[in-house]
Amino acid sequence: MSGRSPETLPYGLGAAILTVLAFVLLEMLLGGVLMDLQDTLALSEAQLGELTRVLATGIVVSTLLAWRGLTHAQLLHDAPSPPLHTLFASAAPLLALLPLLWSVNGWMDWLLQSLLPLSAWEAEWFAHAVDGTFAATLSACVLAPVLEEMLFRGLILRGLLLRYPPSTAIVHSAALFGLAHFNIYQFFVGLSTGLVLGLAYQRTRSLWPCVLLHAAFNGGVLWMASADGQWLADTIGNPLALPVALALFAWGLRRLLRVA
Template identity: 45%
Template sequence: MYLALVLCEVVVSSALRDANGMLGLSLEQHQALTVLLGNGCVFALVMHFRNITYRSLFHDSPSSAKATLALIVPPVLLLVPALLLFMGYVQELLVRIAPLSAWEEQFFQRVGTNDIATVLAVCVLAPVLEEMLFRGIVLRGFLERYSRSTAIFGSAVLFGAVHLNMYQFLVGLVAGTILGWLYERTRSLIPCIALHGAYNSGTIVLTGLAQSTNGELSIEAILSMWTASLAAAACGAIALRRMLTNRSGQQLPEQRSP
């Protein structure tokens, strides 16, 4: 399926390039449209042949979408600051061990820009489309065939590998495991998209902060950031564990039928 997605994006990219004289797209707009249209074509075909509706793809849980949004998303978002800090330091360590190539430097600089097209692609399109693919279709299929742990880890490995560099592979593996657990517990893409979008948005914010401060922060500021982030993550993890320890697919406690 991933091969079909790549091929579809290549075809769409070529078509947009040919039509660019009329459309006048920038590089960032061209890339965003390529991802959107390419993914849209593949998803439409896969969902048609697997007889999956968009409603069941996004939220296949007995609990209401409103309950999931109100109860699960807030503690999920509390995990983001600690995840950003932890993965940021891990990536920095990786870069010191294996410096970025020229192509990788250009890629990360382009992704880190804050123009509207890039922000929409990174913070909105990527979270929605990647969660539809890796949790809504890939993990969903894995859970039908393999054990819970094998399905979650396998989809996380694929999610990391699709980024095609070791720096994002590790992020994808860690984030994919958390996202896979969330989906298996809730059978909803709502908390997954929220976590994915918040993480991507946070990377752009931190990149801008690092550029404005030249990467120099006092020890007190760093300790305060870590303390607040770990405290928030602990609260979020405890809340999620209490709400999601029941069997996957069950309704949330507040929404159980009488």
């Protein structure tokens, strides 16, 4: 320990992997405990799973905040510009990336399920996760964006950026974000969105743009699920969809790289 303040200690890849493993193990432990209380709490399996993930993320984030000497304000926004200015400057470029992200991940999901069909349990779990209920929407569009961004971008990527070049740190954090979902179907979604979210954090040093993009991406997935995949089928069948999505992505990426 060379006398640096805790918030500036570099976060190596090994420590990042251990953090994700601790998160996964804690989630499994809490899931086992809460399973015994499922009837008492009157929760469905999907609600129990979401509660477990929220609690595990909250505990890990709180522990790391205390260990690294960070306040919640430092974690959420560590840029010289005010939070609202940073959010407004990056909102349009980030939202422009969404059509291509939705399309690519929709195609990847279709390909994976064609090669590796979902088991009955997996199909039921995914159906509950996007069933449009208040609990599912709250989890996908509020709790997951805030808590997961605090852990994977606010703590893990923040520390990796102190030790590795930006591209290496972003790729490492995105891969860990995908692996933390613990299934092949969500790994690629986590990886691709994690790359964009990591770039957004590296450019802005604020979690608010990341939370916005994360929430908007998940909200779009919920909306598309409610349409039973018709949006994706219509998109694939439209010859203008891909060029438009690529153009928006290129514009958004260019603008995002200019954000300071």
